[in-house]
Amino acid sequence: MKIGIIGYGNIGSVIAKKLSKFYKVIVFDKDKDKLKNATTKKISVATSNIKLIENSQLIIIAVKPQDFDTLLDEIATCCVDKLVVSIAAGISLDTIKKKLKDARLIRIMPNLAIKVSRGMIFIATSKEVKEKDLRVVKKLFKKFGRVLFIDEKLMDAATAIGGSGPGFIYDFAEDKTQKEIKQYLEKVFIPQAKDTAISLGFSKREAVIIAKTTAEGSLKLLLDSKLSASDLKKQIASKGGTTEAGLLVLDNGGSLKEAFLAAQERAKQLSR
Ligand SMILES: NC(=O)c1ccc[n+]([C@@H]2O[C@H](COP(=O)([O-])OP(=O)(O)OC[C@H]3O[C@@H](n4cnc5c(N)ncnc54)[C@H](OP(=O)(O)O)[C@@H]3O)[C@@H](O)[C@H]2O)c1
Structure with missing residues (x-):
């Protein structure tokens, strides 16, 4: 082929x-x-x-x-x-x-x-x-x-969690040790990404896959890459995009779930 x-x-x-x-x-x-x-x-x-x-x-x-x-x-x-x-x-x-x-x-x-x-x-x-x-x-x-x-109607939610999720992880990881990042993924990112995915319409099985795969893939990329967490965050957060919308929420002290929801909202606005 x-x-x-x-x-x-x-x-x-x-x-x-x-x-x-x-x-x-x-x-x-x-x-x-x-x-x-x-x-x-x-x-x-x-x-x-x-x-x-x-x-x-x-x-x-x-x-x-x-x-x-x-x-x-x-x-x-x-x-x-x-x-x-x-x-x-x-x-x-x-x-x-x-x-x-x-x-x-x-x-x-x-x-x-x-x-x-x-x-x-x-x-x-x-x-x-x-x-x-x-x-x-x-x-x-x-x-x-x-x-x-997935059903296409879940694409905005998928973009927010799977697509922008790595940007939120790198935002946390900027000044952290590997141990701290791993703890954050296990105790914060995976549970909150999973719960948000379920609340947005994914099944529990799908939500676990999305949360874990996004966390593990982001960590692997960070460890294997010559780029820093800040550089990787910049690559993902394009101007006016979904990740930027979520990062703004985090910068203002919002929760990870609120960041996912803001990213989903931005994905909806950008969709056509
Ligand atoms: N980057 C990510 O993490 C990511 C993740 C998920 C999905 N995506 C999606 O993947 C797509 C590509 O993103 P990217 O970051 O790879 O973009 P990119 O680096 O800008 O690459 C796109 C390339 O396509 C060229 N191009 C534009 N119009 C063309 C045409 N008519 N014919 C042939 N080539 C053309 C561009 O040339 P010029 O530079 O000259 O315009 C540019 O070299 C986007 O739609 C994005 O939404 C990206």
């Missing part, structure tokens, strides 16, 4: 490098500088998005939400019968469907811990997606961590 990845930035490049160990991967990015280091024995670079799509069975879109509409206009007519996976935060399957009418669509929300293969990865699918597609996508994203299929 040949996998095409549109957008070779933070997330697209992590996904491309990992998947290229198992599949043929073709990438394209409108920023030519990013592509300079992309070509390896296993990753090839397309000359355009259209050429990439023509040559791929599965397409992963990893561009920022604000670049999404322009991209969809460009590729609208060439995705017929293709399996398209979107990673863009806040862009609903319905919104994508309006432009990519004849594609089989999947939406995923990973967190940054996919960098160390310990990510929390939420997957929501449209009704055109076949059983076989689900198997393929599950197999693919299991390489990056724990996969959970």
Whole structure:
């Protein structure tokens, strides 16, 4: 199977490098500088998005939400019968469907811990997606961590806990020892993330998976990374995003649960 990845930035490049160990991967990015280091024995670079799509069975879109509409206009007519996976935060399957009418669509929300293969990865699918597609996508994203299929209506809650959660952990971890961080994860983060997940609509089983995977993946990334907790926090907390909304609550003395709820509220506002 040949996998095409549109957008070779933070997330697209992590996904491309990992998947290229198992599949043929073709990438394209409108920023030519990013592509300079992309070509390896296993990753090839397309000359355009259209050429990439023509040559791929599965397409992963990893561009920022604000670049999404322009991209969809460009590729609208060439995705017929293709399996398209979107990673863009806040862009609903319905919104994508309006432009990519004849594609089989999947939406995923990973967190940054996919960098160390310990990510929390939420997957929501449209009704055109076949059983076989689900198997393929599950197999693919299991390489990056724990996969959970969810109803799309839970995506904002998933973004708040699994996506922004690592940012809240790094906020705590900034001036702490490893022992203190571990205690915080066990005594504060995991119980509160689990309870919040349940209150937002996840089952108890799912809530435990989300809370533990987010905590363990964040710790692993911190320990394995050359970056400090502050640097990792900055990578996650994009301006005006869900993590920033939660961090503001924490800065003002709010609880972790309140931070999750603020992040979920921001995810709702950003969704379309
Ligand atoms: N970073 C995270 O932790 C995280 C977590 C979960 C989900 N996501 C989602 O993942 C997506 C990508 O995030 P990121 O942090 O990897 O962004 P990023 O580093 O900005 O990478 C996106 C790349 O796509 C390029 N691009 C934009 N429009 C394009 C087009 N029409 N055709 C080809 N390439 C195009 C951009 O080029 P220019 O720079 O020239 O615009 C940029 O190089 C976002 O939608 C985000 O919501 C990110």
